[in-house]
Amino acid sequence: MIKNISHVLDDRIEEMDQKYKKVLGNLAANFAAATLKVKSRYFHRIGASGKGTLKIYDNVPEFPDHKIFSPGKCYPVIIRHSNCLSSDDDARLDPRGTAIRILSDDTEKSNTSLLDLTLKTGKAFHARTIGDFATWLVCGAAAREEHVKHAPHIRDAMWDSLRKADSYADLHYYSNICRLFRFEDGNEMYVKFKLRPFDETIDEDSGKVDPTGILPPETGAIPRDGNDTRPLLFLQDDFNRRVNSPNNVRYVLQLQIRSVPNTERLREAALDCTKPWDEKEYPYVAVGEIIIDEILAKEESENLEFNPFLRCHEVDVIRATLCSQSASLDHGRSLVYSICQHLRNNKPLPEAWRNFLDHSDVKVDLTGCPMENVIEKNDNQKVTLARSWYQNLWMVGKSGFVGSRSVAMPGVTVENEGSLAALSLAMKEEIVK
Structure with missing residues (x-):
């Protein structure tokens, strides 16, 4: 699985096992709903x-x-x-x-x-x-x-x-x-x-x-x-x-x-x-x-x-990875504190916390809550495919071919790794198959 790195992760959540996340997520969502209600x-x-x-x-x-x-x-x-x-x-x-x-x-x-x-x-x-x-x-x-x-x-x-x-x-x-x-x-x-x-x-x-x-x-x-x-x-x-x-x-x-x-x-x-x-x-x-x-x-x-x-x-702070560990009380409550304090003071909620609440069994209406901006991407330069597809593919996989005299593919062998034409032809044939 590939993590979404467009937002900052919270290491308190990342180090929990799934049961810990579920228990704490439900607890946080209940407190979050109550906080939104009573302000x-x-x-x-x-x-x-x-x-x-x-x-x-x-x-x-x-x-x-x-x-x-x-x-x-x-x-x-x-x-x-x-x-x-x-x-x-x-x-x-x-x-x-x-x-x-x-x-x-x-x-x-x-x-x-x-x-x-x-x-x-x-x-x-x-x-x-x-x-x-x-x-x-x-x-x-x-x-x-x-x-x-x-x-x-x-x-x-x-x-x-x-x-x-x-x-x-x-x-x-x-x-x-x-x-x-x-x-x-x-x-x-x-x-x-x-x-x-x-x-x-x-x-x-x-x-x-x-x-x-x-x-x-x-x-x-x-x-x-x-x-x-x-x-x-x-x-x-x-x-x-x-x-x-x-x-x-x-x-x-x-x-x-x-x-x-x-x-x-x-x-x-x-x-x-x-x-x-x-x-x-x-x-x-x-x-x-x-x-x-x-x-x-x-x-x-x-x-x-x-x-x-x-x-x-x-x-x-002494950390915990399981909700059955003694340290989980201090480690876990800190996340609940942070989420509820942000909601109470109408501060932008980080995306990692919002996702944490969304995955709980308790549905919390966060439509009116501001959210922290995701990491800004630099779009000043326009990205284009300046090379053909097989050249880009070659550049991605080039490190795997250097130093070998032949490149193995299912049913295909290409002699001379420097031959882009032979490699591209072999790839096209493999894709068709």
Whole structure:
């Protein structure tokens, strides 16, 4: 098969096997259709955003030399806090999220993002792979409850993610998913991220919800307490007030590090985001402090496009080729994020993504969506067949004849490869046959 190279390919799609493409394509198409319908984010629709700086500590014990997380480095950052499903009332019980954009410290590239990190409350996620995530979305409550009977850690992950929040700034956020760090000495390690309040008296169970059933109800439908009289978007009001206060909003960025296992089975276990790493064996290391001292304008906040696939040599995304691999969740969701963000902000959709959606089982109406231009072709010179057909054919196949005294064709032998007339006659006779 010959690939169409008139448009830029997405290597995230090209390296997937067919089952992975089908599962992710259907998932992306469903989210794309929902995005076009609501003209907004599917998850984490409302929240609060601010700007500030990340200052890496001058001395980080037991942390190898790293180009980005290097002692004394200072980076501009953007943070966006949000609710997972609750889009109209901050008082609903819900997982809370935070996205961190670390911008370049180069003044000439001040708007260039180095890393986009997505974190949430709770130390684990409820799906190990993108295939598990897609199945969880489409199966009913009864099937989910039956599943967690055999996987109680999934139940724990669901409940542990819920938070009754009084302030976005008083919660602990975890990446769940890990990245591949490459250090200055050439060593590679798996790393997870955590963002905690600067105030150490605020422990990680802040806002935690006690289980009241097998699984939490759909969080977007959990009503607020009848005695709660706070405004609907009180978390955003609180965040804005704190940012504008003399102490601003302060966090500590922490990393959890472990060596890359030497077998596929152990690597799969290490990448399993449904099971937290043992903190005694792999303790969190505080690497820097984030101070948010400026509120991001609402329009600018709405247009933010956090890209989990944004990576560099020093902090890389771990790739997957199968939807059953643990790395498929991070690898796959990055493509869904990108497609939905383009649709939400009415940005031209690359042809590779459009084709990806077209091959899914879910039909998405993209007729009103702009599309990126295909690679421009240089048509300044008019192309003509200046030679006869047999001369062009000779030029194409000439490299195969050089150095041989005869050219073999089915039933035909041409002596003396230099004889164009004999070759053309033989070809004509073969074509007639």
